[in-house]
Amino acid sequence: MxxxxxxxxxxxxxxxxxxxxxxxxxxxxxxxxxxxxxxxxxxxxxxxxxxxxxxxxxxxxxxxxxxxxxxxxxxxxxxxxxxxxxxxxxxxxxxxxxxxxxxxxxxxxxxxxxxxxxxxxxxxxISERIEALDSHKRRQEKLLFTSRLMSVGEMAATLAHELNQPLAAIVNYLNGSLRLVDQAGGPVQVERALQAARIQAEHAAAVISRVREFVRAREPRRDAHELASIAATVLELLRLEAERQQLRIEVALGDGLPTVYADRVMVEQVLLNLVKNAIEAMREVPVATRGLRIEGRVNLNGEIEVRVCDRGPGLSVEQSEQLFSPFFTTKADGLGIGLAICRSIIEYHEGRLFFEPRDGGGSIFGFTLPRAQGRS
Ligand SMILES: Nc1ncnc2c1ncn2[C@@H]1O[C@H](COP(=O)(O)OP(=O)(O)OP(=O)(O)O)[C@@H](O)[C@H]1O
Ligand SMILES: [Mg+2]
CATH class of the missing domain: 3.30.450.20 (PAS domain)
Structure with a gap:
């Protein structure tokens, strides 16, 4: 004093x-x-x-x-x-x-x-005046942020609604085409392409229907799931992109890894976003250096921890601080909502989404999920 x-x-x-x-x-x-x-x-x-x-x-x-x-x-x-x-x-x-x-x-x-x-x-x-101004500014920013999030939510609901019908129609047409090719004993390449297209369309339809449920605030559908099988679905969806980049993807989700208690489509979405980011991060990296590894283990808290490890450029400290905020992106064509969605989904599952630098260069994006044992 x-x-x-x-x-x-x-x-x-x-x-x-x-x-x-x-x-x-x-x-x-x-x-x-x-x-x-x-x-x-x-x-x-x-x-x-x-x-x-x-x-x-x-x-x-x-x-x-x-x-x-x-x-x-x-x-x-x-x-x-x-x-x-x-x-x-x-x-x-x-x-x-x-x-x-x-x-x-x-x-x-x-x-x-x-x-x-x-x-x-x-x-x-003038401290009180400055404080009032600051809190007014903070309130305004929060409002702006909430309204942006709400518009994203509304946009998602509209998209989900509008895309549902055409996607169902695409799946039907593809099924019809597959039957025709089968009856005509058509070229096997066409059959494979149609099957691949159907897988993508079915995945899109599943995501859309889950978004619709989510927007209507329904509980996610949680069951026991094998992570290896979830990863297989995701890698199938990203196969083309990985091949185009001559990328080796190593999956180490171990035979003995316990099942997770989660909504399958939602976890697929999370893994898809993380692996997609990892692939995108390695676009500029020489082919020989590119490498992606998805690994899983039971952590010290008894949760299942999945880690997506890349050999991209990594992140600066400033970038890593903003990483999970909606609309943060360093990509010309990015929306910056991939990680924010991942975080909401993982937190919905009482898990944690995290980032850490990878030894020898690159990033590790990981998340935790509860074990299914004793829950499903
Ligand atoms: N594996 C990674 N390596 C390096 N930077 C990453 C990685 N994953 C994410 N980032 C950084 O985090 C930012 C946010 O990622 P996020 O997935 O939320 O959005 P985005 O990929 O830019 O766009 P989209 O909404 O289409 O996913 C990215 O723009 C990138 O700068
Ligand atoms: Mg992304």
Whole structure:
């Protein structure tokens, strides 16, 4: 606490022998100045124009600024308040006091005390105004963010609704075509292509129907599932992209890995997003260096932990801090919602989505899920 003074005197920096004779002297006028300053309802101080020493100040100034070591001279005070060059007479500048964290509007004016020119500082505490502004800004940002998320939700619902019918029709047409090719004993390549197209369309339809359920706030459908089988579905969906990049994908989800208690389509979505990001991260990496590994284990908390490890460029600290925020993307064609969706899904399952740098370069994106044992 700064010492509270019963009466406010002239500056302690005034040497006693000087007081009687010069600027700090003139006891009557000095007292009048101090009385005047004390009547002002905010911190005030007068600094001599010639050498910058403190000539007079009021009680509020003592209470609020005496704790600043440099307050006895104008330059000392200014350098501690870091006002830059904005200390010209008539200019008001907002600063945050380093010792108290409070905000002040500083204003300098010119006066004369006992015939000596001085710069009069008034420091009005504007902390409450700044706080109100900040919280208003924060509320606005939150509102904006929520409304963006809501629009994404609405967009997802609309898309899910609109795409449902055509997707069902595509699956039907593909089934019909497959039957025709089969009856005609048609080329095996056409049959394979149609089968691959059907797998993709069925997956899209399953995602869409789950999004619709999700939007209607239904419980996810949780059961016991083998992660190896979930990974096989996902890799089938990404086969073409992986082949195009000549990418080796190693899956180590172990025979003995316990089943997870989860909604299968949702976990497929998570793994699909993570593996897709990993593939995209290695676009610019030389073919020989590219490598993707999906591994699983039971962690110390008894949960199943899945890790997608790539040899991409990795992430800077700043990037890794924003990673899971919706709309964060470094890709020209990215929406930045892949990881945010993954996080919602994993947290819905009482799990955790995480990132860590990979030894030897690259990233590891992982998530945890509860074991099915004793739950399903
Ligand atoms: N494996 C990775 N290696 C390096 N950076 C990554 C990796 N995965 C994600 N990122 C970074 O995180 C950002 C956000 O990823 P996220 O999946 O949320 O969005 P996106 O991939 O940019 O777009 P989309 O919404 O289409 O998925 C990416 O733009 C990228 O900068
Ligand atoms: Mg992505």
């Amino acid at each position: 700064t010492p509270r003074r019963a009466a406010v005197g002239a500056s302690a920096t005034c040497a006693p022998k000087k007081r009687a004779a010069t600027a700090c002297g003139g006891a009557e006028q000095r007292d009048a100045t101090v009385a005047l300053l004390d009547a002002v309802p905010f911190a005030c101080a007068a600094y001599a124009s010639d050498d910058g020493t403190l000539m007079a100040r009021n009680r509020r100034f003592d209470e609020e600024f005496a704790a600043l070591a440099g307050h006895a001279t104008r330059s000392g005070l200014l350098s501690e308040l870091q006002t830059g060059d904005d200390d010209a007479s008539g200019v008001t500048v907002d600063v945050q006091a380093p010792h108290s964290g409070r905000w002040y509007a500083l204003h300098w004016g010119e006066v004369a005390i006992a015939g000596r020119a001085a710069a009069l500082l008034t420091a009005v505490d």
